[in-house]
Amino acid sequence: KQEVTQIPAALSVPEGENLVLNCSFTDSAIYNLQWFRQDPGKGLTSLLLIQSSQREQTSGRLNASLDKSSGRSTLYIAASQPGDSATYLCATAGAGGTSYGKLTFGQGTILTVHP
Amino acid sequence: NAGVTQTPKFRILKIGQSMTLQCTQDMNHNYMYWYRQDPGMGLKLIYYSVGAGITDKGEVPNGYNVSRSTTEDFPLRLELAAPSQTSVYFCASGSLSYNSPLHFGNGTRLTVT
Numbered sequence: 001k002q003e004v005t006q007i008p009a010a011l012s013v014p015e016g017e018n019l020v021l022n023c024s025f026t027d028s029a030i031y032n033l034q035w036f037r038q039d040p041g042k043g044l045t046s047l048l049l050i051q052s053s054q055r056e057q058t059s060g061r062l063n064a065s066l067d068k069s070s071g072r073s074t075l076y077i078a079a080s081q082p083g084d085s086a087t088y089l090c091a092t093a094g095a096g097g098t099s100y101g102k103l104t105f106g107q108g109t110i111l112t113v114h115p
Numbered sequence: 116n117a118g119v120t121q122t123p124k125f126r127i128l129k130i131g132q133s134m135t136l137q138c139t140q141d142m143n144h145n146y147m148y149w150y151r152q153d154p155g156m157g158l159k160l161i162y163y164s165v166g167a168g169i170t171d172k173g174e175v176p177n178g179y180n181v182s183r184s185t186t187e188d189f190p191l192r193l194e195l196a197a198p199s200q201t202s203v204y205f206c207a208s209g210s211l212s213y214n215s216p217l218h219f220g221n222g223t224r225l226t227v228t
Contacts, residue, residue, distance in 0.1 A: 034217060042221065042222075043221045043222050045219075046216035046218070089158070091158075093209075101163065102163060103148060103160065103163075103207075103209075103217065105157045105158040105160075107156065
């Protein structure tokens, strides 16, 4: 059974800092890994998707890396802004047997960026 | 492009009542999912479907039923609602094709009293 863990559970930083959010998973048989953002009371918005054959993806100030062999992904946010405050979740899509297509989420990291 | 549409947005049920949460997508995605999110917690998979006519249980299926008669629709049925089913329910769809992210609906906030 896939288990996805995110560290830290919460993070508070001053504006302008570069920061790293961590995601680890127990089963390396994944199709892809996705990072999402969730604002309070809202749905989830996809930020970055990394296929299992890729090492990283970038979008603007966001960079996500994937090390499938060690079961780890990191989301790097450069020059953080108050508007980045949200909950960030990672999810893996299973690639093996009965887990194919099954998406497993971590608990999320609550990020607060203060001015 | 509507994406993933969930109805209703809010609902209050009495214990023992039943209801269906509707989810429809217009992106021709094969994969559809139902998650629940309790306050301060992550998302737990209830049921998912890899195509019309095919459904499978997730992590927390008890008390729920689903059907997938068309590619577009994936309704979630709650029978005999219980207070433990108070949660926010999210429907999502995806294709698992290269570089195709998962799309989420805006959620249904359900309270069972």
